[in-house]
Amino acid sequence: MAEQSARTIDALMRAGAEDATALGAPGGAPLSFGGLRAQMRDTVAALNAHGIGRGDRVALVLDNGPAMAAAFVAVAAGATAAPLNPAYKAEEFSFYLADLGARVLVTAAGRESPAVAVAESLGVPVARLSETPEAGAGRFRLDLPGAGAPAARGGPAEADETALVLHTSGTTSRPKIVPLSQANVCASARNVRASLALAPEDRGLNIMPLFHIHGLIAGLLAPLSAGSAVCCTPGFNALKFFAWMDEVRPTWITAVPTMHQAILGRAARNREVIARVPLRFLRSSSSSMPPQVLRELEEVFGAPLIEAYGMTEAAHQMASNPLPPRPRRPGSVGLAAGPAIAVVDEAGTPLPAGETGEIVIRGDNVMAGYEANPKANAEAFTPDGFFRTGDQGVLDPDGYLTITGRLKEIINRGGEKISPREVDEILMDHPAVAQCVTFALPHPKLGEDVAAAVVLRDGQASDEAALRAFVAGRVAPFKVPSRVLLLEEIPKGATGKLQRIGLAQKLGLA
Template structure:
């Protein structure tokens, strides 16, 4: 087993504690580490039969499930690269991920068959459907797993070997694939084990989708590496989450502010036994004080942080003990990560002054798939990742975010880049210009709205625009409101002054 890669994790776990419960899913079904390791090996055999070799890409479109994780580990075991697809993407967005990544095999859940139909008409990709039955009468994954086959030898992988390509929302209207290596994902898992005190006796509830790198890199992988137990949920429902916490004595949970708000608002919140919970992590945006107070009233506190897909994704972490003392901060760099703030000339910004946040560490990605120029531009000459975000460091080294890259909107933990939505809007009949901004929302933190200009005689309203964008982009990216104006405010160079739009329309 001469490998430093993720593919060795399950075999090593099988040697150490084969009967330990790795996964709990559905209505209480359990898989041990030995069973999960066996399933991953069988999937690697299935992939090998489909011609997958070292360096090939394997895509997965599906909800949280044992098959998701087994496919990840089965893929990397033979040196292939895992490409998780956001299940909320529309068909054109899925097509882009498959085509851009060069995936030659796609595994998907049956509920996505209709959405994939137009995609697969134009792409040469082999398809394996989860469940017993596949497409056009073919055997599904569960039936294939039951067929004995020769398991291929594991491929020796170095920390620099690509493990996954995770697509980020495009700042220029085109999603880019961030290449995360075995070393990147191992480093972020180790950071979490150190900074979050992950223990082999932990039981972690996973209600956020694993196709997000935060859920995968900072949720599932640290648990797998430590040999703890993961409770996998296909989706999130506050009442069921509370039931699972009590039923399985959950000790760890991660989510976004909306998740925790819905839990605190649920009628069962005050009567559910949450005494086993010892670690709540929250990302996506700052936790509002009303949520902090609701959980503190029950003896619970949050770990907050900052990061992005390119950092696998964790960059900083704010411990619960510092939530009040460092209110507004996203914390200190993770244990094996460094963060600095640079002035415009690239020199270190003085303490307390705002500059670009730059990140270095073994968790920082290898670059963008197939985009050498964009990859080179993402790093400073001395090798630090340029986040594009603005922030400041205080005298104790705690990071504070001042502004976000290119007006990115975070809605319910999902990143929305306005340029991507604006490109689609300006493609609609009669729309001559568009600007998308985020406005506050009690449930989602922020939601996108669109301010547009239209050709004379054209009628555009919220309902018609939303209907036109359905099935073209993910639902969470579709503006909740469309405002028609005579002209968009612009700078002398022609750029839209979005700050002006926020001042006028930002109250929601």
């Protein structure tokens, strides 16, 4: 096992026996930890020989899979990895590559991405990655253009150097750059590993995108830091999930709630697979899991569902429900699982248990600050160094944290404040509702009104009036949605999260 206190990716990846499986892929040959470490050495040496070293930013535009996983680990070990969503359009690549100051773009050989033309127009060299799966899942060769002077700062990165840069989602403003140090990402990987008691005999099936903090830390670095294997899928596919599960025989999975709901929707016809491949636990993070879905998942899989709370600025995990035999509390995101957590009032003063306020965090996994953004940093940190998450919540006397809403998502209906999650949970109790999102609807007099988008369960029927009446029986009149839209599908973000902010515009209601 790696040192418990590994503070660089190079040190973190020393876990795992030389011949133990590190990475796999459905239908592919496994890559050992020895092979992964060799890939890391080869990649850092190739980058260094072309002038790319510690602190230099390497944009990764690669499809989900073992090569993306290995490329992230290898690049981040000796430079700064900047993974980008391969589905971005040219305009988006233009913004992100320029904003990041990328020194090189890595993309797959033979794959045409709009990122290539954008990089060339910005004068960013393009490196081509050629997979060599016969040498093991994730093994690749990197062809870098030209030959420059060797990197001034080569070799493995140090703890205080930046391992990973990601942008905030930017739903309401220009995306901000989040630089995460080697120490930040390693602390978060250790926190996830400890929360889930990951061990060498575990096997993860990663279905999360690897351009997102959840997939990179919980799906990849945490299990690898435990010396256990990760099977990297091409991305989430509900139609293929159970075939992958049967082949890979994972002991656990982590996903966002919409993925879990899609898996649940196909579980009835795959009961034999579920019986053949017992999971130790399921994990959910990145957005709230409806308690009704949590209970159903636990019944169907016969395994605990561990709901956790994370965000990019914390290198993912902040809180997690504990594994059995300690109690899990459906609807809560559990106990502090890494950083210190407090709930404060508007002035930043800590509130007693049971009182609602803003959730703040402080710890080794939390970024030092947004890049080149003093205004955002002045607003984001309290005088005593706690980071303001922008989430509203409450701690109970036992330390379990319940998120009551995102401060920016709270609906202000003529001065009455409504938490959309409260309305979500009521709608999810309706037997015909499979999925829902409550959101703010612009209103000429009230400023905002309450609306909800709903997807019905297969074979179930309901209508707007019936659903509004159902909510009206459970809450004060001002919380009842003025509009309930029945949809085939609710628009999602790139990582599969349902997004409240901007939903009225997306649905043509603004």
